[in-house]
Amino acid sequence: MDLGLPATTVVPDGVPPLTDDTRREAREIIARYPRSRSALLPMLHLVQSVQGYVTPAGISLCAEELELTKAEVGAVATFYTMYRRRPAGTYHVGVCTNTLCAVLGGDALFAAAKEHLGIGNNETTADGSVSIEHIECNAACDYAPVLMVNWEFYDNQDPQSLRGLLDACQAGNPPAPTRGPSRLVSFKEMSRVLAGFNDGLGQEGVAAGPASLIGLDLARQRGDVAPSYPASEA
Numbered sequence: 460m461d462l463g464l465p466a467t468t469v470v471p472d473g474v475p476p477l478t479d480d481t482r483r484e485a486r487e488i489i490a491r492y493p494r495s496r497s498a499l500l501p502m503l504h505l506v507q508s509v510q511g512y513v514t515p516a517g518i519s520l521c522a523e524e525l526e527l528t529k530a531e532v533g534a535v536a537t538f539y540t541m542y543r544r545r546p547a548g549t550y551h552v553g554v555c556t557n558t559l560c561a562v563l564g565g566d567a568l569f570a571a572a573k574e575h576l577g578i579g580n581n582e583t584t585a586d587g588s589v590s591i592e593h594i595e596c597n598a599a600c601d602y603a604p605v606l607m608v609n610w611e612f613y614d615n616q617d618p619q620s621l622r623g624l625l626d627a628c629q630a631g632n633p634p635a636p637t638r639g640p641s642r643l644v645s646f647k648e649m650s651r652v653l654a655g656f657n658d659g660l661g662q663e664g665v666a667a668g669p670a671s672l673i674g675l676d677l678a679r680q681r682g683d684v685a686p687s688y689p690a691s692e693a
């Protein structure tokens with residue numbers, strides 16, 4: 460069935476076009492929500508899953524399907540840093556440089572990544588295999604310094620392990636993440652998961668690891684208990 464893609468699907472060389480299937484899946488996402496505009500965030504991930512970043516054609520598609528202006532869609536796409544404005548690498552490497560990771564080596568990791576790949580922040584290697592970005596706290600401070608590749612965790616890194624990981628990504632053979640799925644998928648494949656299309660690799664049942672439980676174990680050993688609230692404040 461012709462779903463009537465607009466002329467704005469013209470895209471740069473090498474970037475796959477959005478298709479009728481994309482639009483069909485966008486409508487599938489919209490149908491999940493009581494208010495259609497709530498679907499915008501996963502729809503932008505859907506665009507990235509096809510094109511590798513949020514293209515003008517992707518913004519147009521979202522705007523048309525949600526009856527928003529392109530300015531409204533663009534404002535959302537440029538506000539959240541998970542949406543790329545240029546093509547991401549097959550493996551998009553985020554290096555946390557927030558306070559705890561920075562103190563424990565995050566800044567050194569990011570410097571090593573730039574030096575090893577010969578690219579800067581938010582840039583992609585010439586072969587399209589790896590892009591890098593310094594990112595904010597991943598809520599994984601207990602495993603600092605951490606990297607995320609396509610939003611999967613690589614814990615307790617150092618410059619040597621980082622270089623090995625980057626080499627493996629460039630060779631197309633990255634190791635499994637430290638936690639979570641059994642293997643690392645590409646940026647486009649991960650974007651499809653973030654659009655709400657489950658790839659079956661997630662292990663959501665994994666509990667908190669030892670580093671996250673040290674404080675709790677210590678409190679138990681000491682017999683510490685939290686004071687109870689007065690009944691009037693409960």
Ligand code: FES
Pocket residue numbers: 555556557558559560561595596597598599600601603605
């Ligand atoms: S500061 Fe890096 S994960 Fe929190």
